[in-house]
Amino acid sequence: MKKFSMIEINKKDVKKMPAEFWKQYFDMRIQLNEPPGQKTPFLDADDLKSKFSDWYKQDKELVSTSIVKKNDEFYGYISMRRQTQTYRDRYLQVFYNSLHTDDIKNIVPLISKQIRKYYKESDGKILFLTDNSTFSRLGEELKGRIGEHTIQMALNPKDVNKDLIKKWMKESPVKNEDIRIEFFDKIPDEHIKGYAELFDKLMKEMPKPHYFSCSFNADELKKKQEDVSRKNIVSYTYLAFNKENKIIGMTNIVINKNDPKYPYQYMTGTYKEYRNCGISKWLKAANFLRIDKDFKGKIREIITETSPDNYGSKRISKLMGYKYIGCRVYYELNLDNLPE
Ligand SMILES: CC(C)(COP(=O)(O)OP(=O)(O)OC[C@H]1O[C@@H](n2cnc3c(N)ncnc32)[C@H](O)[C@@H]1OP(=O)(O)O)[C@@H](O)C(=O)NCCC(=O)NCCS
Structure with a gap:
């Protein structure tokens, strides 16, 4: 039977996680199709561990990272940022990335749980960021409404x-x-x-x-x-x-x-x-x-x-010479509508 669970790793947990954890997390992160601009620069599991703890030290807006597991397999991760500098609103930004495209319904309760845990009234909006149609399905399952699209472009110096x-x-x-x-x-x-x-x-x-x-x-x-x-x-x-x-x-x-x-x-x-x-x-x-x-x-x-x-x-x-490489949809979520 498939069993989905989450391991949360925050600032204070970094030192406690065993080497095996970082190895599994590293293996997953390098296989993930990370969105442009967030291409994974990790050299190995130790490098990931040290960059991870640096992010928490330096980036005050980062609030939580959780690994989603299916049975023993690392399946994806959810990260959350509390964006405090925007003009329009403060917001809690929720990002999910996964190795898989199936079992979306099973992920929804895990994401909802994390949002409920970290959302504060002072955050204003809740934004769920998606980079492909699978994650957009998740945005729909989370009962979000589309707030904004952006397009991403890339320039290979050879194509200028x-x-x-x-x-x-x-x-x-x-x-x-x-x-x-x-x-x-x-x-x-x-x-x-x-x-x-x-x-x-x-x-x-x-x-x-x-x-x-x-x-x-x-x-x-x-x-x-x-x-x-x-x-x-x-x-x-x-x-x-x-x-x-x-x-x-x-x-x-x-x-x-x-x-x-x-x-x-x-x-x-x-x-x-x-x-x-x-x-x-x-x-x-x-x-x-x-x-x-x-x-x-x-x-x-x-x-x-x-x-x-x-x-x-x-x-x-x-x-x-920039070429279109993708788009991002920002779903606005409402705490009252989030599925359990
Ligand atoms: C977009 C922006 C940066 C362009 O700056 P600019 O100094 O006017 O740029 P340039 O004069 O060098 O070139 C603008 C080009 O866009 C074209 N353009 C401008 N508005 C356009 C429109 N609504 N539709 C189509 N083309 C348009 C111009 O015709 C020109 O191209 P052309 O000379 O080949 O005809 C400027 O409008 C701006 O500062 N906007 C506010 C900030 C912003 O949005 N920045 C980009 C964030 S990603």
Whole structure:
């Protein structure tokens, strides 16, 4: 008979789990089809154990991870994050990934149980993230309603449209005589305020509802930069400045120097009055050329994610050579409707 159960591993449990556990968990994680941007960088079971405990130390939003077992087999995992930085709402983010596509009905009570355990009124919404149709079935079983879609795209450096981005690099400065662009791998103090203001504005102007958006002020940005640089993560950033030296455009790609295979193209944008002049194309072209040169041969794919309604952003990415690789559906769950 099939028996489903869960083992929860949280911060305090990491040291207690036996070596055999980490081996089984590692074997499962490397077989899982992880969503883009979360490709598993674990070298072996010990590496997984140490990264796992680091996540709990550094990532205050991570609240719980549970392994789902079928009899003795590791079947999948549920992880939960308490997202506190979004503009729209605070929310509890629930993510499930599994080796299997069957037995969905048996997983539903386990996910419901974890949500009930960790949901607090102050979380606002409950979001269940799905990356394929099987997990979407789970979203339906959990009686969720679709809140948002995003599309994911990837650029293999070999597929970049080199001629076109070189053309952008040549034409955009001519079209925008009063604008200059500059590279930063860390935003210096004198630009932190201007950067945070633009970032904030762009986050608000992205097509809604953008659950993955976040907000920060100048002080928070400074702290965030220091935190990530300790992990050897850098943000390759090009900024555009007007004649008055005000930041009017930006693009950034986040890359883990320890594991540069899948950098993440994060935010790009310009203030409204500077749009459709080719400035974002210029910034993205320059940043690509820079990161490709600095990490020659080490990047497999640059991953990005955007709303299907973001026509400008999708256009630039597609022209550059990004290809659609998947979509994500965010189900909004209601605690009162969750099945037992
Ligand atoms: C999307 C955005 C980044 C584009 O910046 P920009 O500086 O105007 O970009 P560019 O001028 O270099 O290029 C924009 C391209 O998109 C096209 N475009 C813009 N809006 C479009 C729309 N609604 N439908 C189709 N194409 C559109 C433009 O025509 C142009 O392409 P073309 O020159 O080949 O005709 C900008 O609108 C923005 O800052 N938006 C808010 C923040 C955001 O959503 N960022 C992306 C997050 S993933």
